[in-house]
Amino acid sequence: MDAVTDAPSADARPxxxxxxxxxxxxxxxxxxxxxxxxxxxxxxxxxxxxxxxxRRLREIGALLLVDRARARFGLQAVSPTLxxxxxxxxxxxxxxxxxxxxQILHRLGYVRKGHLVTVTRxxxxxxxxxxxxxxxxxxxxxxxGGVLFIDEAYYLYRPENERDYGQEAIEILLQVMENQRDDxxxxxAGYSDRMExxxxxxxxxxxxxAHHIDFxxxxxxxxxxxxxxxxxxxxxxxxxxxxxxxxxxxxxRMKQPHFANGRSVRNALDRARLRQxxxxxxxxxxxxxxxxxxxxxxxxxxxxxxxxGIDSYPPLKP
Amino acid sequence: xxxxxxxxxxxxxxxxxxxxxxxxxxxxxxxAVNIEFTDDPHPRNSYWELWGQPMFDVRDAAGVMFELNECxxxxxxxxxxxxxxxxxxxxxxxxxxxxxxxxPADEPGFTLERQEVEGRSIRYTTRAYAANRPEGAxx
Numbered sequence: 001m002d003a004v005t006d007a008p009s010a011d012a013r014p015x016x017x018x019x020x021x022x023x024x025x026x027x028x029x030x031x032x033x034x035x036x037x038x039x040x041x042x043x044x045x046x047x048x049x050x051x052x053x054x055r056r057l058r059e060i061g062a063l064l065l066v067d068r069a070r071a072r073f074g075l076q077a078v079s080p081t082l083x084x085x086x087x088x089x090x091x092x093x094x095x096x097x098x099x100x101x102x103q104i105l106h107r108l109g110y111v112r113k114g115h116l117v118t119v120t121r122x123x124x125x126x127x128x129x130x131x132x133x134x135x136x137x138x139x140x141x142x143x144x145g146g147v148l149f150i151d152e153a154y155y156l157y158r159p160e161n162e163r164d165y166g167q168e169a170i171e172i173l174l175q176v177m178e179n180q181r182d183d184x185x186x187x188x189a190g191y192s193d194r195m196e197x198x199x200x201x202x203x204x205x206x207x208x209x210a211h212h213i214d215f216x217x218x219x220x221x222x223x224x225x226x227x228x229x230x231x232x233x234x235x236x237x238x239x240x241x242x243x244x245x246x247x248x249x250x251x252x253r254m255k256q257p258h259f260a261n262g263r264s265v266r267n268a269l270d271r272a273r274l275r276q277x278x279x280x281x282x283x284x285x286x287x288x289x290x291x292x293x294x295x296x297x298x299x300x301x302x303x304x305x306x307x308x309g310i311d312s313y314p315p316l317k318p
Numbered sequence: 319x320x321x322x323x324x325x326x327x328x329x330x331x332x333x334x335x336x337x338x339x340x341x342x343x344x345x346x347x348x349x350a351v352n353i354e355f356t357d358d359p360h361p362r363n364s365y366w367e368l369w370g371q372p373m374f375d376v377r378d379a380a381g382v383m384f385e386l387n388e389c390x391x392x393x394x395x396x397x398x399x400x401x402x403x404x405x406x407x408x409x410x411x412x413x414x415x416x417x418x419x420x421x422p423a424d425e426p427g428f429t430l431e432r433q434e435v436e437g438r439s440i441r442y443t444t445r446a447y448a449a450n451r452p453e454g455a456x457x
Contacts (some may be wrong), residue, residue, distance in 0.1 A: 113377045129331075141385065145378020176384075185381035 025069045029171035034068075036061050043100055048229065049222040053097060056213050057104065064108045081210040082110060083177055085199075086155075086189040088215025091261030093191045095149065097215075101187065102147040111185055113145035121155040124169040134167040136172045144183045153188035154198035157182040175206050218261050223250045225263045231295070236273065252305050268303065275299040319427025321359050324400060326415040335382065337401065342379040344403035345354065349414055350374040351382050352404060353389050353429055355397040357456040360428075360446055372404060394420055396457045422457035 033036050040061060043054060063080060070076070082105065085095040099116050106114025119139050126132035150156070156173075158164040170224065177186050188205070190198070192214065199206040218226065224247060231237065238246055253264060276299045280287050322328055332340070344351050349371050354366035355378040369389040373382055382401070389399055402416035426447035448456040 112380075115377055137384070141373065141376050141381030144376070144380035146382065180380065180384070183378070183384075 020229065023070060023263055027065060027069060030065055030069065032067065036065065036104065039100065039104050039107055047093060047100075048096070048225045049218050050093060050215065053093075053213055053215055056211065056315070057097075057101070060211060061104060061108070062104060064105075064110060069084065079110070079182055081181060081208065083181075083186045083209045084188070084211040084213060085195060086213050087192040087195045087210045088188060089217055091263035092215035092217060093262060094215055095151070098149045098187050098189065101185075105147065105185060108240075110238065111146050115143075115146035116149055117143040117146060118143065118149045118151060122152050122167065124156065124173075125148070125165050127165075129165075132168045133172060136169045140172070140176050144180070145184060147185045147187060149187045149189065152190045154190045154194040157198050157201055159201060170202060170205070174208060177208050218248050220247075220254060223254070223261070223265050226262050227269055230266055230269055234273075236269075236293055239294050239296050242295050242300055245297040245300040249300055249303060249305055256305065268305075269295075272299045274300055300311065319425055321398065321418065321421060321425055323359070323361065324402075324418055326417045330384070331419070331421070332419065337386070338379045339418065340385055340415070341382045341401060341403075344415055345376065345379060345382075347403075347405070348407070349403035349405045351376065352402045353382070353385055353399065354402060355389060355393045355399045357397045357422075357453065358446065358449055359398050360444070360449065366398075366400065369399075374406075390420060395422055396454075398422065424457065
């Protein structure tokens with residue numbers, strides 16, 4: 001059987017050297033022109049907190065811009081490894097940032113399509129011998145030209161079962177991550193401690209992932225700001241009393257087990273909306289627009305969090 | 319004799335870069351790209367073996383090229399490989415583009431057989447020289 005030449009050869013970009021390089025490149029102008037400025041600004045306004053993450057994205061953006069400028073001067077510009085790992089507690093915005101990451105890389109021309117394919121272990125690992133490789137390859141094919149986001153990546157590796165097919169998926173992933181760096185960017189996400197163990201067990205992954213970004217937990221104020229945004233997006237407002245109640249709610253909820261940052265806030269507000277709807281429905285007067293958009297203190301205060309329980313609607317049986 | 323079936327077959331073989339551009343064009347039009355191979359290139363043999371499954375949900379040509387390279391690893395030099403694009407929109411539901419990407423190094427071509435039948439009539443038929451050998455050992 002003949003050997004197959006895989007990588008496209010040197011004739012891949014025949015027209016690149018025709019344009020004479022400019023004398024100087026204004027990186028600021030380039031920054032605005034590439035649309036990167038707009039994406040990063042959106043990121044700043046849309047996402048509350050996450051200081052270190054935003055700083056890291058800025059750095060990566062700057063690196064890519066400088067690389068592009070270098071390429072225009074004909075300097076050696078090896079396409080950088082952009083595989084990333086996002087670690088952090090649940091609900092800290094890893095998926096949201098991954099989606100933004102896809103946009104950023106697309107604007108900068110590092111991925112061609114800029115779509116995000118989100119997968120978990122189920123989508124990569126098969127159930128019987130010979131099932132895993134086609135499944136993993138299928139996912140990789142779908143993600144090419146975009147970003148592959150592997151949520152809870154540490155589940156891929158199950159040391160307790162030596163016949164687990166996860167290892168096969170990992171090997172294929174590593175191979176494609178190395179050989180087709182131009183075609184797709186892989187983002188691994190998961191909780192910090194478990195990802196650390198995953199990387200220790202698979203050193204190949206750690207060396208192929210250039211950017212490790214840690215997502216910090218939100219502070220109380222940030223969570224309240226997130227809540228405000230979620231409500232604003234759905235045309236709800238908190239009454240002043242409710243705002244005070246919500247402040248206390250967040251403080252209490254943060255100390256409880258199973259706290260999932262932004263996700264907990266969203267769930268709490270969803271439950272408050274349910275209680276509000278119930279209250280309006282049981283009230284015996286016609287409702288106004290103001291009634292429909294305002295969440296009152298009682299909608300939040302009836303949460304079981306205030307009596308030391310876990311929040312749920314309808315209330316759990318004691 | 320060089321096999322001329324499908325688009326671009328009178329041109330020199332497409333380079334990988336050209337194939338990528340063509341495939342991307344198909345994907346951008348919403349067509350599902352298939353990779354097929356055969357060692358029986360008779361013009362009436364319209365059903366070639368399908369490599370893998372039709373790629374309905376691939377967004378970028380790199381995914382198709384990945385499969386094409388896999389197919390080449392298995393069949394290059396012994397089979398013809400072609401890429402075809404299927405348009406699933408209602409009322410089309412058929413191939414919109416098909417072109418050969420790889421061919422065996424040596425293509426012996428076809429013979430034309432004349433069969434004399436009643437009243438000095440002649441029936442013509444073509445047969446690939448390669449098809450005289452068994453499947454899998456033709457090229």
